[in-house]
Amino acid sequence: MNAGAGKEAADSGAEGRAGILPGQAIAALAASGGIRPARAFAADQIQPASLDLRLGDRAYRVRTSFLPGSGRTVQACVERLSLHAIDLRPGAVLETGCVYIAELQESLALPGDLAAAANPKSSTGRIDVFTRVITDRGEAFDQVEPGYTGPLYAEISPRTFPVLVRTGSRLSQIRFRRGAPRLTESELGLLHARSALVDAGSPSFQGGVAVSVDLAGFDGLVGYRAKRHTGLVDVDAPGRHRAADFWEPLAADGSGSLILDPGQFYILASKEAVQVPPDHAAEMVPFDPLVGEFRVHYAGFFDPGFGYAGAGGAGARAVLEVRSRDVPFLLEDGQIVGRLVYERMLNLPETLYGAGAGSNYQAQGLKLSKHFVL
Numbered sequence: 001m002n003a004g005a006g007k008e009a010a011d012s013g014a015e016g017r018a019g020i021l022p023g024q025a026i027a028a029l030a031a032s033g034g035i036r037p038a039r040a041f042a043a044d045q046i047q048p049a050s051l052d053l054r055l056g057d058r059a060y061r062v063r064t065s066f067l068p069g070s071g072r073t074v075q076a077c078v079e080r081l082s083l084h085a086i087d088l089r090p091g092a093v094l095e096t097g098c099v100y101i102a103e104l105q106e107s108l109a110l111p112g113d114l115a116a117a118a119n120p121k122s123s124t125g126r127i128d129v130f131t132r133v134i135t136d137r138g139e140a141f142d143q144v145e146p147g148y149t150g151p152l153y154a155e156i157s158p159r160t161f162p163v164l165v166r167t168g169s170r171l172s173q174i175r176f177r178r179g180a181p182r183l184t185e186s187e188l189g190l191l192h193a194r195s196a197l198v199d200a201g202s203p204s205f206q207g208g209v210a211v212s213v214d215l216a217g218f219d220g221l222v223g224y225r226a227k228r229h230t231g232l233v234d235v236d237a238p239g240r241h242r243a244a245d246f247w248e249p250l251a252a253d254g255s256g257s258l259i260l261d262p263g264q265f266y267i268l269a270s271k272e273a274v275q276v277p278p279d280h281a282a283e284m285v286p287f288d289p290l291v292g293e294f295r296v297h298y299a300g301f302f303d304p305g306f307g308y309a310g311a312g313g314a315g316a317r318a319v320l321e322v323r324s325r326d327v328p329f330l331l332e333d334g335q336i337v338g339r340l341v342y343e344r345m346l347n348l349p350e351t352l353y354g355a356g357a358g359s360n361y362q363a364q365g366l367k368l369s370k371h372f373v374l
């Protein structure tokens with residue numbers, strides 16, 4: 001790897017600053033050897049502030065999830081825990097309740113001042129496919145240490161629907177970060193004054209911008225509950241599944257509340273319209289990790305330009321992928337469920353979310369994943 005060249009790629013016009021790499025810097029990083037794709041990138045694989053990761057040719061059904069920890073490779077762990085290998089080239093079904101490790105086509109040779117973080121794509125989170133990226137010697141999921149050189153793997157565990165995947169399917173995405181570009185509480189307040197991050201009257205900025213759940217309803221619906229024992233979702237077939245075969249719509253009943261059934265999966269929407277200004281990227285994080293009753297959002301990355309009027313996104317809500325843990329839990333309209341943390345971009349992305357044909361969720365209200373048609 002030519003680490004020096006990779007650094008130059010990330011530096012262009014942003015000497016020494018902290019920030020998230022925009023699409024054009026990701027392309028330059030790849031060109032200088034910092035990202036090593038097994039095959040040339042697919043069209044639209046580079047997004048405004050992230051790179052989609054593609055499944056490679058092989059996956060393994062493993063007995064259990066794991067983290068390699070220092071000194072061990074993922075491959076060594078897989079050899080110990082694998083039940084069988086799966087050829088992904090012709091396509092393969094990943095069953096609910098099982099854990100799989102898939103090789104990814106992108107490997108890294110990062111310069112020492114670049115770290116990375118991965119997250120499921122929004123479409124993956126919306127079909128309840130639990131997906132995390134792991135690295136050799138990794139001690140945390142979805143985190144790539146500065147200067148990491150080595151392969152990437154995806155841990156995949158479908159929770160509700162069995163899914164059909166194949167070599168090239170894109171379930172996860174990765175962001176590259178230099179330094180610590182996260183906005184402090186006071187910086188968030190200033191950014192909000194410049195361009196409203198949420199349309200709430202006086203939002204809380206502590207630990208990120210508060211996002212609450214809407215249970216008043218959109219056109220009479222508060223959300224969707226996933227059906228059990230459904231057919232397959234082909235992750236590469238947008239618009240080819242009938243929503244009614246996979247989801248039960250939840251009608252607004254005027255109560256402004258919803259009891260989450262443990263083990264069930266729900267798609268809800270935020271009360272606030274959210275906005276990510278073009279020179280920032282955002283990530284939804286748990287409201288409070290100590291509130292353990294329910295979790296929202298497996299998928300947390302929000303692109304620069306999401307919800308931005310200049311990119312056709314005014315009024316966009318955040319989608320909330322909600323699951324209760326062990327007991328039924330009463331969710332109330334307006335309850336805070338997550339926080340959006342904002343980070344500075346290193347440079348303005350050349351393309352914003354919503355500007356390309358491949359943006360499925362710009363200006364969305366309550367929206368199932370792109371796989372479903374109503």
Ligand SMILES: Nc1ccn([C@H]2C[C@H](O)[C@@H](COP(=O)(O)OP(=O)(O)OP(=O)(O)O)O2)c(=O)n1
Nearest residue numbers: 121122123297299302303306318319359360361
């Ligand atoms: N919990 C979440 C996570 C993301 N998003 C929004 C903000 C993102 O900018 C947008 C697209 O997210 P991804 O790029 O992760 O999603 P996909 O790649 O699946 O969608 P697209 O095909 O539109 O790029 O969805 C959301 O509303 N709710």
